[in-house]
Amino acid sequence: xxxxxxxxxxxxxxxxxxxxxxxxxxxxxxxxxxxxxxxxxxxxxxxxxxxxxxxxxxxxxxxxxxxxxxxxxxxxxxxxxxxxxxxxxxxxxxxxxxxxxxxxxxxxxxxxxxxxxxxx
Ligand SMILES: [Zn+2]
Numbered sequence: 001x002x003x004x005x006x007x008x009x010x011x012x013x014x015x016x017x018x019x020x021x022x023x024x025x026x027x028x029x030x031x032x033x034x035x036x037x038x039x040x041x042x043x044x045x046x047x048x049x050x051x052x053x054x055x056x057x058x059x060x061x062x063x064x065x066x067x068x069x070x071x072x073x074x075x076x077x078x079x080x081x082x083x084x085x086x087x088x089x090x091x092x093x094x095x096x097x098x099x100x101x102x103x104x105x106x107x108x109x110x111x112x113x114x115x116x117x118x119x120x
Contacts, residue, residue: 002059002060002061003059003060004033004060004061005033005034005035005056005060005061005062006029006032006033006034006062006063006064007029007032007033007034007035007062007063007064007065007066008034008035008036008037008052008053008056008062008064008065008066009021009025009029009034009035009036009037009066009068010037010039010042010043010049010052010053010065010066010067010068011036011037011038011042011068011070011110012038012039012040012041012042012068012069012070012073012075013038013039013040014040014070014073014074016112017068017070017110017114020110020114020116021068021110023114024116029066032064034062034066035052035056035060035062037049037052037053039052040074040075041069041073041075041076042067042068042069042070042073042075042085042088042089043067043069043088043089043091043092044069044073044075044076044088046088046091046092046095049067049092050095050096050099053065053096053100057100057103062103063102063103063104064103064104064105064106065096065103065104065105065106066105066106066107066108067089067092067093067105067106067107067108068107068108068109068110068116069085069088069089069107069108069109069110070085070109070110070111070112071085071109071110071111071112072112073085082109085109085119086109086119089107089108089109089119090107090119092107093105093107106118107119107120
């Protein structure tokens with residue numbers, strides 16, 4: 001039995017960003033329902049994210065995925081550069097679309113000051 005839901009949100013667990021994320025979600029997807037995955041590193045471990053995404057698709061028939069990585073991510077350590085986050089976000093989007101071409105996937109890089117930078 002499917003309980004329809006609009007979207008899946010994926011972000012890091014990092015507490016420093018939760019308020020920014022809540023505010024952004026209130027502003028940008030307040031009219032939508034969404035599942036939420038909080039996992040250290042955001043999309044860094046793509047296998048974990050895909051396992052959660054599959055459940056979200058199978059149980060809730062989501063149509064949209066919003067992926068958020070962030071600046072100074074401890075799960076990336078010294079690898080936490082804007083280039084690496086952009087690379088992983090783009091790769092995650094590609095992998096997701098290869099399996100679920102019907103999904104609308106958006107990717108964001110969050111700055112420490114709360115800015116949401118869309119990664120295209
Ligand atoms: Zn992080």
